[in-house]
Amino acid sequence: MSKRNWGILAAVVLVATFGWLLYGGLNKNVVFFLTPKELLAKGADGYDMPVRLGGMVKPGSVKWDEKTMHLQFEVSDDSGTVAVHEVGAPPQMFQPGMGVVVEGKFGRDNVFQATNLMVKHSNEYHPPKPGEKPEEMYKTLIKGSTP
Amino acid sequence: MTGLLAHDALLVAMVAVLFGAIIGTLGIRGHRADWVQIAFGAVYANFALVTVATLAMIYALVTHDFSVSYVAQVGSRETPLFYTVISLWGALEGSILFWAWVLGAYSAAVVWFNRKRSGNLVPWAAVTLMFVALFFGILLAGPANPFHAVFPVPPDGPGPNPLLQNHILMAVHPPLLYLGYVGMSVPFAFAMGAMLSGEVMSDDWIRITRPWLLVSWGFLSAAIIAGMWWSYEVLGWGGYWAWDPVENASFLPWLTATAFLHSAMVQERRGMLRLWNLNLMVGTFVLTILGTFLTRSGILSSVHAFTTGTIGYYFLVFIAIVLVVGLMMVAGNSDRLRTTGRFESAASRETVFLLNNLFLTAFMFTVLIGTLFPLVAEALRGLKVTVGEPFFDKMTMPFVVSLLFLVGVGPALPWGIATRQQLKAKLLPPIGAAVVMAAVALVSGARNVYAVLAFAFVGYSAFANVREYWIGMKARHAAHGEDWFTALRRLVGGNRRRYGGYVAHLGVLIVALGIAASQSFRSEREATLKPGETLTVSGHTARLKEVWGRQEPQRAVIGATMEVLDHGKVVATADPRMNFYPTQSAPVPTPQVISSISGDLYFNLMAFDQNGSHATVKLIVQPLVPWIWFGGGVVVLGAIIGVFPRRRRRTAPAAVRQPVPPVILPIPREGEA
Numbered sequence: 076m077s078k079r080n081w082g083i084l085a086a087v088v089l090v091a092t093f094g095w096l097l098y099g100g101l102n103k104n105v106v107f108f109l110t111p112k113e114l115l116a117k118g119a120d121g122y123d124m125p126v127r128l129g130g131m132v133k134p135g136s137v138k139w140d141e142k143t144m145h146l147q148f149e150v151s152d153d154s155g156t157v158a159v160h161e162v163g164a165p166p167q168m169f170q171p172g173m174g175v176v177v178e179g180k181f182g183r184d185n186v187f188q189a190t191n192l193m194v195k196h197s198n199e200y201h202p203p204k205p206g207e208k209p210e211e212m213y214k215t216l217i218k219g220s221t222p
Numbered sequence: 223m224t225g226l227l228a229h230d231a232l233l234v235a236m237v238a239v240l241f242g243a244i245i246g247t248l249g250i251r252g253h254r255a256d257w258v259q260i261a262f263g264a265v266y267a268n269f270a271l272v273t274v275a276t277l278a279m280i281y282a283l284v285t286h287d288f289s290v291s292y293v294a295q296v297g298s299r300e301t302p303l304f305y306t307v308i309s310l311w312g313a314l315e316g317s318i319l320f321w322a323w324v325l326g327a328y329s330a331a332v333v334w335f336n337r338k339r340s341g342n343l344v345p346w347a348a349v350t351l352m353f354v355a356l357f358f359g360i361l362l363a364g365p366a367n368p369f370h371a372v373f374p375v376p377p378d379g380p381g382p383n384p385l386l387q388n389h390i391l392m393a394v395h396p397p398l399l400y401l402g403y404v405g406m407s408v409p410f411a412f413a414m415g416a417m418l419s420g421e422v423m424s425d426d427w428i429r430i431t432r433p434w435l436l437v438s439w440g441f442l443s444a445a446i447i448a449g450m451w452w453s454y455e456v457l458g459w460g461g462y463w464a465w466d467p468v469e470n471a472s473f474l475p476w477l478t479a480t481a482f483l484h485s486a487m488v489q490e491r492r493g494m495l496r497l498w499n500l501n502l503m504v505g506t507f508v509l510t511i512l513g514t515f516l517t518r519s520g521i522l523s524s525v526h527a528f529t530t531g532t533i534g535y536y537f538l539v540f541i542a543i544v545l546v547v548g549l550m551m552v553a554g555n556s557d558r559l560r561t562t563g564r565f566e567s568a569a570s571r572e573t574v575f576l577l578n579n580l581f582l583t584a585f586m587f588t589v590l591i592g593t594l595f596p597l598v599a600e601a602l603r604g605l606k607v608t609v610g611e612p613f614f615d616k617m618t619m620p621f622v623v624s625l626l627f628l629v630g631v632g633p634a635l636p637w638g639i640a641t642r643q644q645l646k647a648k649l650l651p652p653i654g655a656a657v658v659m660a661a662v663a664l665v666s667g668a669r670n671v672y673a674v675l676a677f678a679f680v681g682y683s684a685f686a687n688v689r690e691y692w693i694g695m696k697a698r699h700a701a702h703g704e705d706w707f708t709a710l711r712r713l714v715g716g717n718r719r720r721y722g723g724y725v726a727h728l729g730v731l732i733v734a735l736g737i738a739a740s741q742s743f744r745s746e747r748e749a750t751l752k753p754g755e756t757l758t759v760s761g762h763t764a765r766l767k768e769v770w771g772r773q774e775p776q777r778a779v780i781g782a783t784m785e786v787l788d789h790g791k792v793v794a795t796a797d798p799r800m801n802f803y804p805t806q807s808a809p810v811p812t813p814q815v816i817s818s819i820s821g822d823l824y825f826n827l828m829a830f831d832q833n834g835s836h837a838t839v840k841l842i843v844q845p846l847v848p849w850i851w852f853g854g855g856v857v858v859l860g861a862i863i864g865v866f867p868r869r870r871r872r873t874a875p876a877a878v879r880q881p882v883p884p885v886i887l888p889i890p891r892e893g894e895a
Binding site: 101214217 | 584605609612613772802829834838
């Protein structure tokens with residue numbers, strides 16, 4: 076084989092190896108974005124894989140232990156409910172009935188262990204809806220007091 | 223009225239660049255120098271007209287002219303003047319307008335400085351730039367028109383996105399990014415010019431665009447660092463990089479442009495890699511447009527994505543055109559491209575540059591594929607997926623540590639062929655520094671193999687880097703009896719290109735050290751505290767003093783005052799806050815950072831009680847984070863030093879305004895004074 080052909084062969088092998096590594100890396104690290112219904116539909120396949128679970132915080136399901144920082148609640152959509160457990164304080168805006176996205180894994184005990192809790196669209200520009208009064212949350216603190 | 227005038231100016235500008243591109247092409251083909259001059263005139267006219275439109279937009283914003291659609295969208299009477307002005311780039315349409323203005327400015331400047339150069343390179347580059355301007359003109363005329371008339375005129379607007387008016391860095395990051403992104407159009411236009419004019423075998427296009435590329439690269443580097451800093455100071459998660467698609471979008475062209483900065487030297491010195499360099503520049507430009515597409519088309523949900531509309535299709539079509547035309551041109555010219563030099567030895571600087579390009583390109587493809595995969599998966603299979611951070615961390619680390627090592631090796635080797643003695647003298651001493659750094663990392667508790675390697679190679683390359691200055695300074699000191707500072711100043715000033723590169727290298731190493739340390743040794747805790755209670759994270763104790771609230775004109779602020787204690791005494795205070803904007807349903811977290819040279823204490827208010835009886839606060843201790851920002855500054859300093867070729871004596875008559883090609887200096891021999 077000529078020098079040129081050796082070069083081409085080396086390049087092909089290099090690119091193929093690189094592509095194969097990338098493919099393997101992607102397969103292992105893809106995070107699926109699912110609703111509770113879709114997660115439950117996966118059955119046993121849904122366990123222990125990284126998932127972003129999006130849905131509504133079910134009213135009446137929130138349990139928050141201030142001392143141990145354990146937060147429990149349920150995320151639901153129209154036809155499914157998943158229990159979620161997280162260690163950490165709920166965000167200020169967190170309240171029953173709102174949309175959330177939790178990141179984590181669905182355990183074999185059927186509890187979703189969340190590593191990250193995001194109030195849906197918190198990054199987006201989002202004017203208050205009619206009837207929504209964010210100032211209710213803080214107005215008692217404002218009495219001309221300064222730091 | 224203002225809106226109508228400005229919109230007309232944009233339409234005329236669009237016609238001007240279309241006309242200029244056509245008459246320029248005909249003029250070059252028909253050897254009509256006067257037509258080419260008219261085409262140059264169109265470049266200036268476009269700049270003037272887009273400037274008028276941009277000023278009109280600023281005027282409309284400042285005077286709260288809500289009859290202009292963009293002002294009605296982002297303006298508000300309560301917003302402070304400063305944030306009103308910078309909301310020019312706070313949303314989609316305004317940012318496209320600003321983009322077109324920056325492109326117009328670059329184009330006018332590059333044509334002006336090169337207008338007397340003979341040959342067809344500059345005219346073809348001008349035609350290419352006008353085609354790019356035409357694309358942005360079409361966007362502004364159609365899907366991104368900021369000057370729609372609004373009727374009835376609303377009395378007030380919602381104001382800019384609170385997240386973007388919450389921190390001063392938001393005034394800095396976008397213009398830096400645009401100056402970096404758009405600046406890449408200039409080297410691209412000259413690469414196209416070289417191919418269109420058949421001048422690919424002269425390296426003129428590389429020499430002319432070198433300062434422009436370096437300026438853009440400096441701006442892009444600064445923009446990336448400013449974006450990291452903003453995310454760190456504002457978003458409240460205590461990190462600065464999450465492999466978010468919008469971050470990747472700014473990073474991708476930086477990788478290829480950095481590769482080009484190195485491979486262009488191989489072309490100039492050794493006459494190799496001509497074909498590769500043309501590809502790199504076309505690729506860099508495509509990546510800037512792809513980045514704009516990702517951040518501006520609404521395809522991603524993030525702080526950067528404003529709207530969903532048809533604008534994405536325009537970008538896709540443009541990217542396809544540039545890719546097809548660019549690659550066809552490269553293929554068409556490939557038989558004309560000859561390599562005039564050849565590799566003489568594996569132990570040479572060009573080998574290291576080749577590896578550098580290989581790693582940077584593979585790095586770029588890794589990030590690109592990770593970024594685009596979710597979009598492709600959703601488009602083809604309807605799956606909603608994201609690619610997790612572990613993918614990027616694991617897959618890119620081999621490239622990162624290899625590149626850190628090469629930073630120390632490349633400058634130490636000569637072009638052509640290195641002797642055994644040279645290799646020994648240059649490559650062995652820094653190993654001591656590498657061992658020391660690896661040991662420090664291991665003792666401090668770093669266990670990740672890439673982290674330890676990163677520390678070791680930063681030590682290796684920083685030692686090699688500083689040694690280069692030291693050798694030069696010592697020689698000057700001995701030969702001329704200069705004091706050390708003068709010796710350093712003259713050393714760097716005497717070969718700015720070379721030492722500019724070294725300074726940028728040093729900056730990259732400082733950034734890498736900051737990232738490696740803050741990622742390896744980060745510790746955090748959050749706790750719900752009553753006033754007087756304390757929180758301790760790895761030896762740092764903070765006490766909650768009080769929870770307070772305050773009404774400001776455009777927002778309400780709730781804060782928690784935290785006192786940092788040292789042996790029971792208060793040594794510093796921090797006020798992490800939440801800002802409530804009337805136009806935003808969720809509060810904007812406003813963490814506060816106490817920085818010192820050894821690292822940061824990062825406070826974030828997570829939640830508070832309405833009566834101020836308790837607050838949940840997160841404290842993150844991160845070593846060496848300020849080094850990242852400082853190192854970014856050093857990188858930019860390196861670019862600034864490198865942009866200006868050696869200062870010329872003032873004997874040249876002032877009337878001669880010929881462009882000065884960068885002076886190519888011979889590499890100073892070892893110990894040369």
